[in-house]
Amino acid sequence: MIAILDYGSGNLRSALKAFQNTGKNVVVTSEVEVAKSAQALVIPGVGAFSACMASLNKVQAKEIIAHRVSNQLPIFGICVGLQVLFSESQESSEQKPESGLGVWPNKVVRLSNPILPHMGWNTVQAGQGSKLFNGLNQEKFYFVHSYAVIEPAGQVSSWCDYGQKFLAAVEDGPIVATQFHPEKSGKAGLKLISNWVDSL
Template sequence: MSSRVVVLDYGSGNLRSAQRAMERTGADVTVTSDPRVALEADGLVVPGVGAFSACMASLKAAGGDRVIGRRVAGGRPVLGICVGMQVLFDRGVEQADVHSEDRATEGCGEWPGTVERLRAPVVPHMGWNTVTPPEGTRLFADVDPEERFYFVHSYAVRHWEFVASSDRIPAPRVTWAEHGEPFVAAVENGPLSATQFHPEKSGDAGARVLANWVATL
């Protein structure tokens, strides 16, 4: 029986691209804004594009932050993509323009950390890049280390702050990439996973990451 996956429609993200990519894994995919359906699915995909503050406002308006929190608390898998990954952190700090002050927006708070502008000669980071997964990764199982993934972003988590672990709560597995400086490219943390890159736009390598995630449902 195929895993039931919901792509959360909260007014942000490449919904159809995510839907088609998930369908290619063999999952039974629904695009919906219905919180009940999102809660009951085997897996929930949270896409996102644009500004952190706008995505977070739309997510809250749709009740998506509560859906994510309830799923994670119940051990139900969630996959964030691009800004859908960023909103899982404590906060995002953005600059509207060069003449304005930075402004902070509260995120979902599932992980400690701040999403901030990349310090790189060229921003946005747009194009293909390699990543460095940790030992024991499930998302990147059977993915060639030389494979490249497609990124489009100006902001990222530059410092990983969650290091505590125990026998009962293993430390999250963090994948890194580099554009001017290291940044978090993916996280695997129990039921909660996320990628800064777009797996749905990353060819065979991205398809393998999505298939690996679906295999955990």
């Protein structure tokens, strides 16, 4: 069973439908025990980093993630759901960055392109050995964000370019995350989701 963590973040319905498309049993939940023990956990995320962290704290996400990481249980973070897995974000302040869940050590920083948010379809260069992008190298995915990580993380880093290179996806054993929205990325997105589900 795949659980989608509901912490009050925007559009969960598209994520639910896209993951259900694989034929898997998918539930939307905010219950700690369900989120801890599910075969796989999806952390969606839209909106501001600090608002997401505040909502995540309300559903004890720190405890959930720590449990899953130490037991090597699969997690899939999407968009801000990727960003919160890093150690800190400069979104609310450059001087006083806000702490994330700290699965990976890097910082989430503001993109330098003059037109923000980075909104629309962009090409992803799949990292060497990527399972997530199996059959999907150089495909286009849908992005909506102004902040990103610009250093490699985990075991496999995949990249996108919007005036500067930034992390489009991270694969770190059972913990994966994408800066783009696979549930909104048409056929390529559904294929990526099914690649992930096949790996479970």
